[in-house]
Amino acid sequence: MEYESEFDISPGPLVRPFAIAKGRTRPGRYDLDMITLVVALAPADRPGLMPEYAEILEAAQRPQSVAEVAAAVNLPMAVVKVLLSDLIERGDMIFRSPPARTTQRPDPKLLQAVLDGIRNL
């Protein structure tokens, strides 16, 4: 895919989100992983909200991972993380990071719960 030609000829769907996100680097203001969960605190139909933000709020009215939001709004994760950071900063969203590990290994109780969940599918 060549964004360059889209940019030159007619503004493609990706140009705006890039323009909004541009100049800001990936590590961002929050440590968002692909499985960090986010949920909207605000409705998506607020007047004056830029469409890219509205789409993200719409996609995350229920808890979703960063990867799911990216899939729903059809933007690369690197772009979505920047836009999510904006929304979190404004208090329009909250996030929850994956379980922290005190050691190299995950919590045995967590592993057992996942195993039980898989067996019960």
Next chain:
Amino acid sequence: MAFATSDPQVGSPALEQSAVKILIAGGFGVGKTTMVGSVSEIAPLRTEELLTDAGVAVDDLTGVATKTTTTVALDFGKITISPQIVLYLFGTPGQERFWFMWDELAAGALGAVVLADTRRLDSSFAAIDFFEHRQVPFIVGVNCFDDAPRYPVEAVRDALDLDPDVPAVLCDARDRESSKAVLATLLEHLIDLGTAARA
């Protein structure tokens, strides 16, 4: 368990769940997306990651809109384990030129399933090497393609030069029960590793 959470606000929808992930890896066309789809509660989703001309991940969006970039697709699925835990399954991009993504994928993963196709076992060597070096626990699923010769799992283990403590199982990635059994084998292995480490 400790969680890092942004300030929860009073009266907001609670974020009670946290997420874990498992990687489904292996060579090109080995059945990764098929396995994700057979156990996921949603149709596999796809996200695109940005790749610069040089084949490295884009981590600085400055000027990206005016540069030539390509994307690499990541397929993933989801299993709700409990009200507190949601499991994501990520099919790792098979082609070696996309391996730059593996670091982010591997970070914090519970473990991995390396799928192998007996017609071209060598295409799974690279994934096995990667997880061994990163110390990401993994098991091997030998995907039984219809037209592939059947070998005893021991022969496949030898050919892949697996450590004796790495489980290897035969599977059919198209079959939900078979894919569930593969995931259960991985979790049992992870639990065993934890028990051994604490003993």
